[in-house]
Amino acid sequence: MNQLKEFNKDCHKWLTNIPPHQWARSHFSGRAVSDVLLSNMCEVFNRWLIDARDKPIVTALEYIREYLMKRIVNVLKHQSKCDGPITPAATKTFEKIKEEESQCSILWNGGQQYQVSGLHGRQCVVDMGRRECACRKWELTGMPCKHAMACLNNMAFNNQQVGVPEEWVHQVHWLMRWKETYKFHIVPLNGKSMWPKSNDPTKILPPLKIATAGRPKKNRRKSAEKISEMNEKENFSRKGKSKQCGKCGTYGHNKRGCTNEASTCVGTKTSSKRRREEKGSIPD
Structure with missing residues (x-):
C-alpha cells in the first residue's frame, strides 16, 4: 500500500475506504475455499439469459427453467466421462x-x-x-x-x-x-394449457410503457467506468481526434456539414474508382 501511495495517491485513497477482506487475497478468510476475485460465473449465466429479459415474467422464468435443465444434463454427461478423485x-x-x-x-x-x-x-x-x-x-x-x-x-x-x-x-x-451438487434435477412441466386456473380475484396488469423511437435495447446498460475502460482499451473514443470529411477529404468538418462545391468534392465518386482514375486505368 505504501508503494501504491507513492505511485498514485488517488488510487491509494480509494482503496483505503474499501475493507481489505473484499479485495485483497492476504485478508481472505478461506471459508470460500477460493481465491477468485472475478464474477465470470455470473457473467456467463447472465449472457445466456439475454433472450429472456424482454419477455413477461412467467415466460422468462420458463426460459430460465428450461435452460437450467439443459445445463444440468450437459454437466452430467461431462461427469460421466471423468475419472479420478478430484474434478x-x-x-x-x-x-x-x-x-x-x-x-x-x-x-x-x-x-x-x-x-x-x-x-x-x-x-x-x-x-x-x-x-x-x-x-x-x-x-x-x-x-x-x-x-x-x-x-x-x-x-x-x-x-x-x-x-x-x-x-x-x-x-x-x-x-x-x-456429483452431489448436480444430483438434484429440475422437474419438467406440462404446457400452459394444462396449468390449473387461479381463483385469485386480483388481476396483475402489465406496467405502463412509453414507446420510444428506435429498436428496444436488450443488452444491459454499462456503467460509466466500464465505458471509459473500453474506450481506453480499444481506443473507441474520438476525443482529441480531428474530423475528416468523407465527401471532400479535408479535416475540420464532416460530410453533413461540408460546404465545398461539387466540382472540388470527391464524394461523388467512390474511393476505388477515384484511385483507378488517378492511375489512368479508366479511359476518358
Whole structure:
C-alpha cells in the first residue's frame, strides 16, 4: 500500500475506504475455499439469459427453467466421462503444483512442521497437522501449495503415512462432491394449457410503457467506468481526434456539414474508382 501511495495517491485513497477482506487475497478468510476475485460465473449465466429479459415474467422464468435443465444434463454427461478423485479443473491445477514442487528444499523439525525454501529465497513454514502454509495458498484454495507438496514427498520418503496426494485436497474439489451438487434435477412441466386456473380475484396488469423511437435495447446498460475502460482499451473514443470529411477529404468538418462545391468534392465518386482514375486505368 505504501508503494501504491507513492505511485498514485488517488488510487491509494480509494482503496483505503474499501475493507481489505473484499479485495485483497492476504485478508481472505478461506471459508470460500477460493481465491477468485472475478464474477465470470455470473457473467456467463447472465449472457445466456439475454433472450429472456424482454419477455413477461412467467415466460422468462420458463426460459430460465428450461435452460437450467439443459445445463444440468450437459454437466452430467461431462461427469460421466471423468475419472479420478478430484474434478478435471482441479486436476489440471494440481498437476502444475506438482511440477513446481521440485524447486523447493525441505528442513523437517521432527514433528508436523517443516521449513520450506524456494528458488527466490522465499521461506515458508508448513504445518501439516493444521494443513496450513505461510503463503496461505493452501488455506485460500483448498489445494496443497508447492511447499506442502514438497512436505508430502518428504513424509513419504521418511515412511510416514501419506496416502494419495489428492487426499490432502479440500473436499470441495472432489469429484464425488461435484456429483452431489448436480444430483438434484429440475422437474419438467406440462404446457400452459394444462396449468390449473387461479381463483385469485386480483388481476396483475402489465406496467405502463412509453414507446420510444428506435429498436428496444436488450443488452444491459454499462456503467460509466466500464465505458471509459473500453474506450481506453480499444481506443473507441474520438476525443482529441480531428474530423475528416468523407465527401471532400479535408479535416475540420464532416460530410453533413461540408460546404465545398461539387466540382472540388470527391464524394461523388467512390474511393476505388477515384484511385483507378488517378492511375489512368479508366479511359476518358
